[in-house]
Amino acid sequence: MSAAFELRGLTAAVPGEKAAIRLVEDVSLHVHAGETLAVVGESGSGKTVTFTSALGLLPKPGRVIAGQALLEGVDLLTLGPEALRRMRGARIGMVFQDPLTGLNPVFRVGAQIAEVLRAHLPLSRQAARDRAVELLARVQIPDPARRVDDYPHQFSGGMRQRVLTAMAIALGPRVLIADEPTTALDVTVQAQVLDLLGDLRDADGMAMVLITHDLGVVARQADRVAVMYAGRVVETGTVAEVFAAPRHPYTIALFRSIPDIEAPPGTQLAPIAGSPPEPARRPAGCAFAPRCFAASEAAGCHATRPPLTGTGHAAACHRQGALEIAA
Amino acid sequence: MSALLDVRDLRKTFGGGQTLFGAPRPEVRAVDGISFTLARGETLGLVGETGSGKSTLGRLVLRLIEPSAGQVRFEDTDVTAASTRALRAMRPRMQMVFQDPYGSIDPRMTAGAIIAEPMTAHGVGRAEAAGRAARLLAQVGLSPAMAARYPHEFSGGQRQRIGIARAIALDPSLVVLDEPVSALDVSVQAQILNLLAEIQARSGVAFLFIAHDLGVVRHVSDRVAVMYLGRVVEMAPRDALYGAPLHPYTVSLLAAVPRPDPLKERNRPRIRPIGEIGSAASLPTGCRFHPRCPRARLVAARGGDTVEAEGTRLPSACVRQDPLLAPAGGAAHLAACHFPHED
Numbered sequence: 001m002s003a004a005f006e007l008r009g010l011t012a013a014v015p016g017e018k019a020a021i022r023l024v025e026d027v028s029l030h031v032h033a034g035e036t037l038a039v040v041g042e043s044g045s046g047k048t049v050t051f052t053s054a055l056g057l058l059p060k061p062g063r064v065i066a067g068q069a070l071l072e073g074v075d076l077l078t079l080g081p082e083a084l085r086r087m088r089g090a091r092i093g094m095v096f097q098d099p100l101t102g103l104n105p106v107f108r109v110g111a112q113i114a115e116v117l118r119a120h121l122p123l124s125r126q127a128a129r130d131r132a133v134e135l136l137a138r139v140q141i142p143d144p145a146r147r148v149d150d151y152p153h154q155f156s157g158g159m160r161q162r163v164l165t166a167m168a169i170a171l172g173p174r175v176l177i178a179d180e181p182t183t184a185l186d187v188t189v190q191a192q193v194l195d196l197l198g199d200l201r202d203a204d205g206m207a208m209v210l211i212t213h214d215l216g217v218v219a220r221q222a223d224r225v226a227v228m229y230a231g232r233v234v235e236t237g238t239v240a241e242v243f244a245a246p247r248h249p250y251t252i253a254l255f256r257s258i259p260d261i262e263a264p265p266g267t268q269l270a271p272i273a274g275s276p277p278e279p280a281r282r283p284a285g286c287a288f289a290p291r292c293f294a295a296s297e298a299a300g301c302h303a304t305r306p307p308l309t310g311t312g313h314a315a316a317c318h319r320q321g322a323l324e325i326a327a
Numbered sequence: 328m329s330a331l332l333d334v335r336d337l338r339k340t341f342g343g344g345q346t347l348f349g350a351p352r353p354e355v356r357a358v359d360g361i362s363f364t365l366a367r368g369e370t371l372g373l374v375g376e377t378g379s380g381k382s383t384l385g386r387l388v389l390r391l392i393e394p395s396a397g398q399v400r401f402e403d404t405d406v407t408a409a410s411t412r413a414l415r416a417m418r419p420r421m422q423m424v425f426q427d428p429y430g431s432i433d434p435r436m437t438a439g440a441i442i443a444e445p446m447t448a449h450g451v452g453r454a455e456a457a458g459r460a461a462r463l464l465a466q467v468g469l470s471p472a473m474a475a476r477y478p479h480e481f482s483g484g485q486r487q488r489i490g491i492a493r494a495i496a497l498d499p500s501l502v503v504l505d506e507p508v509s510a511l512d513v514s515v516q517a518q519i520l521n522l523l524a525e526i527q528a529r530s531g532v533a534f535l536f537i538a539h540d541l542g543v544v545r546h547v548s549d550r551v552a553v554m555y556l557g558r559v560v561e562m563a564p565r566d567a568l569y570g571a572p573l574h575p576y577t578v579s580l581l582a583a584v585p586r587p588d589p590l591k592e593r594n595r596p597r598i599r600p601i602g603e604i605g606s607a608a609s610l611p612t613g614c615r616f617h618p619r620c621p622r623a624r625l626v627a628a629r630g631g632d633t634v635e636a637e638g639t640r641l642p643s644a645c646v647r648q649d650p651l652l653a654p655a656g657g658a659a660h661l662a663a664c665h666f667p668h669e670d
Contacts, residue, residue: 186376216585257517259546271517
């Protein structure tokens with residue numbers, strides 16, 4: 001089965017003083033219809049840049065210098081601006097973290113949803129408005145026929161996120177990219193929005209990419225996961241595989257640093273020393289080596305970049321074999 | 328022995344009165360009658376969603392904002408009645424750490440000056456303060472040589488270490504921490520949580536730890552208070568609260584936390600409160616959680632004295648009577664619910 005959305009060797013960079021600074025390097029990912037791929041990483045890991053690059057939304061002077069972004073077989077990176085704009089929205093929808101910036105405060109939410117519809121479809125004003133009411137109902141906004149005429153500030157944070165979701169799915173996209181869609185929301189509302197996204201994916205058979213820093217959200221929502229660190233995918237596999245037996249020391253360390261609500265009392269947290277390197281200061285070898293509990297000179301951790309190896313469940317680590325023996 | 332901190336029926340109301348054009352302005356009861364104590368060396372975790380009033384409560388305790396009513400006693404002195412001068416004399420003993428380490432420190436001061444400032448403000452000589460600042464940097468895991476650097480040269484985690492060093496510079500007995508790790512990545516967050524535990528073990532400082540992350544709060548707290556729309560709805564020793572929560576709001580909060588375990592996540596029933604928190608400007612009648620409460624709906628379905636409300640039938644107690652925070656499990660386990668032992 002071919003993937004609904006696939007990145008191959010995506011590399012994006014900004015000009016630097018001497019050489020170009022690579023924000024993301026050689027990122028390969030795919031997601032099938034009806035499936036959720038979670039992309040996990042800390043701030044600066046490149047998880048958001050990967051997808052803004054793929055969709056032609058990377059702010060200047062950043063640009064994609066290598067790779068492909070295939071949406072149902074069509075490479076988005078070869079499309080002109082107008083064709084790309086038609087593709088976004090119609091075939092690939094996006095939901096971002098901050099529900100306030102995604103909505104225009106001076107227009108009624110119904111008008112904003114209708115605008116999305118009319119930009120792509122030959123609909124009358126009334127027909128677009130009726131569709132907007134239907135979409136608000138689909139994202140479970142109570143009393144949608146009345147709320148369609150409200151302004152964004154009349155909605156709570158969770159309701160605004162639902163409105164943005166309605167806009168993202170308005171044209172029936174095959175792929176939905178949700179970038180930290182629940183990070184700004186309280187935990188009870190976060191759970192409601194995640195339920196909604198899961199239900200929409202199942203009902204429409206969309207492929208979903210969920211960008212998050214929260215491993216709990218990954219466990220709840222995703223089928224497969226890609227862990228990013230310093231601009232690269234360092235581990236990927238099914239959620240079951242990666243959570244049961246993480247292979248990359250970064251993933252292993254990440255699990256040990258989360259305070260879990262059901263951990264036995266007195267459990268110590270094992271933090272990862274230091275902080276992730278900035279894109280311009282990534283070390284020559286494995287970018288995680290300076291913080292890694294398993295790094296060694298003999299394995300070449302500080303000298304060369306480890307490739308992503310393994311079929312299905314893969315990790316980019318020189319010490320993989322040794323770690324499995326130790327574990 | 329009396330408590331380090333004793334908070335009684337504390338209230339803060341914003342707004343009210345009239346607007347410029349004579350229209351009534353809604354009164355927001357941000358903190359609406361809260362009482363608790365904190366012992367020396369203890370950590371009380373304070374959790375709640377946006378709009379629950381938890382940050383306002385933290386500021387009231389230190390009298391960074393003036394309460395509308397109620398009393399705060401700290402080391403047997405009435406903070407709420409203290410003169411400006413008396414309050415200033417107490418400041419070294421009660422400190423605060425904020426969420427955004429960048430917003431709460433002056434970008435034009437060096438790290439050394441930021442940490443030394445509270446000391447010189449309270450009469451420590453400059454040379455002495457600089458020496459102590461260097462030692463504090465080492466205590467929070469930074470190099471004393473970093474004293475000459477400016478805030479923008481530090482990462483988020485390092486800036487929070489500076490904020491903590493400044494807060495503990497005068498050896499306080501109480502530090503209020505308002506979302507101290509929520510702006511940090513998980514790997515860095517764990518470093519700061521461990522640092523706080525070390526500082527507490529060494530100095531015996533008490534923490535009022537305000538956060539929305541239930542995992543973080545469980546990790547650091549001895550006792551936990553759950554806030555909802557200006558009230559504490561449940562307060563208990565940590566393991567009692569997490570192991571056997573009694574208030575339906577606490578139950579649904581804990582159920583909503585996504586846990587890093589795919590097997591448990593997939594098999595877990597979806598217990599969700601209805602809708603969102605609402606506003607402290609228009610509080611519901613009776614129990615303020617009743618419009619969202621899944622338990623009230625279950626209890627009403629089993630019969631008893633019910634009334635028509637929220638488009639369904641709810642127990643009349645929930646709609647009409649404001650439940651008090653009262654012992655419900657053991658003496659130390661308090662819950663404000665008419666039906667603390669129903670499922």
